[in-house]
Amino acid sequence: AQRVTQPEKLLSVFKGAPVELKCNYSYSGSPELFWYVQYSRQRLQLLLRHISRESIKGFTADLNKGETSFHLKKPFAQEEDSAMYYCALISTQGGSEKLVFGKGTKLTVNP
């Protein structure tokens, strides 16, 4: 099965501390992986994708095929980073290409 696992439902850190949101995946072959973010009262939006190897709002994520992981990291968390974060992959099961999401991690950055 093609799926994503986010082991932490809740993560709380202090402002300025490093943060890592964990994501593990199950996929045969080369997956396309993404991180989506949902801020309070806002719609879900794309944060970054592994293909572009970009850094958005100070966040980076590296695909580790050996560990089947795609953890999201930021060296110095900010209060405005508090949000719900979802890891996702493109699944080809069921006859279509579609995003399959993990259950999400709620990040709280305390002042």
Add this chain to the structure above:
Amino acid sequence: GAGVSQSPSNKVTEKGKYVELRCDPISGHTALYWYRQSLGQGLEFLIYFQGNSAPDKSGLPSDRFSAERTGGSVSTLTIQRTQQEDSAVYLCASSQDRGIFAFFGQGTRLTVV
């Protein structure tokens, strides 16, 4: 507007009733997706449309759920004989081709009492 629009924003209905949720995708987007977001369950895929056809309905939880899309644009998700476990936020997303850069609507919060 320029984004994905969903209506209503909130819907409270009694158990056993019928509800209809609407999604207006971004103009020109051929792919349209419905997801359900509930506490502790993350986002569950429901159904995918490419144009007016639905090649993937694998996520619909029961035969009480159905969806259609007309004119390659507006989509309607309907739930018959609603149950309390149907309470969730129903999200719609559209994209030009694949689901990669899917743009999401603000969702419809459905509460079944």
